[in-house]
Amino acid sequence: MVPHPQLPAVPTPVASTPPPPRPAPRSKADIVAIDSSTGGPNALSDLFSRLSPNLPVPIVIVQHMPAVFTKHLVEQLTSESKLTVHEASDGERLGSGRAWIAPGDYHMTLSHLLAAVHVELNQGPPENSCRPSVDVLFHSMNEIYRNFVLAVMLTGVGEDGLAGAKALHASGSAILAQEEASSVVWGMAGAVSRAGIVSAQMPPSTWQRRSCASRGPDGREHPEGRFRLCPPPGQGSGRGGYR
Numbered sequence: 001m002v003p004h005p006q007l008p009a010v011p012t013p014v015a016s017t018p019p020p021p022r023p024a025p026r027s028k029a030d031i032v033a034i035d036s037s038t039g040g041p042n043a044l045s046d047l048f049s050r051l052s053p054n055l056p057v058p059i060v061i062v063q064h065m066p067a068v069f070t071k072h073l074v075e076q077l078t079s080e081s082k083l084t085v086h087e088a089s090d091g092e093r094l095g096s097g098r099a100w101i102a103p104g105d106y107h108m109t110l111s112h113l114l115a116a117v118h119v120e121l122n123q124g125p126p127e128n129s130c131r132p133s134v135d136v137l138f139h140s141m142n143e144i145y146r147n148f149v150l151a152v153m154l155t156g157v158g159e160d161g162l163a164g165a166k167a168l169h170a171s172g173s174a175i176l177a178q179e180e181a182s183s184v185v186w187g188m189a190g191a192v193s194r195a196g197i198v199s200a201q202m203p204p205s206t207w208q209r210r211s212c213a214s215r216g217p218d219g220r221e222h223p224e225g226r227f228r229l230c231p232p233p234g235q236g237s238g239r240g241g242y243r
Contacts, residue, residue, distance in 0.1 A: 037156025138164025
């Protein structure tokens with residue numbers, strides 16, 4: 001008998017391991033972070049004039065502008081808002097119902113110390129040609145708050161904030177963007193929108209109506225004391241936000 005040639009064994013296909021699921025964006029947040037540039041002061045004024053003074057979380061803001069002008073922006077928002085607005089100082093402790101704006105020419109980061117969150121300022125190299133850079137802020141927030149951040153991307157040139165917003169989104173935080181129609185320049189908000197990480201797009205004039213600061217459908221305050229994100233019509237599910 002002529003022996004048959006032995007064929008090489010065919011390897012058994014191995015199923016690839018799917019990547020771990022990305023957490024769904026939270027409907028509640030412990031802090032709100034806002035990024036703005038060209039057209040930002042007017043957008044911030046529109047937004048802040050509608051916010052409740054009883055906001056149960058702090059707000060941190062990066063507005064791209066020279067140092068001398070951030071003081072004027074603080075004065076402008078203070079006169080138009082019921083919230084207390086500060087130009088951030090190094091070492092300052094964050095508190096609910098107040099807002100902090102990064103001073104011009106300084107990066108703003110957050111640090112956790114003795115059960116409290118504090119502001120830190122530095123003049124490290126510009127990122128995305130910006131100082132302050134919201135990417136710097138977002139990355140520091142991601143280390144502390146993880147999936148309890150609400151990031152709001154307003155009008156402005158460039159893509160500062162995109163990398164940090166992607167990191168926050170990967171952790172499960174929610175990202176909102178100003179719509180193109182109401183933006184002076186749809187750069188930063190457009191970048192996160194095109195990246196597919198935005199829960200909703202909206203003009204600043206409707207942002208307050210689509211958020212419920214620690215209040216439920218019955219109008220009573222939530223015991224968690226967190227900022228509650230309510231979906232626009234046709235988005236999200238149930239009572240509480242984006243899922």
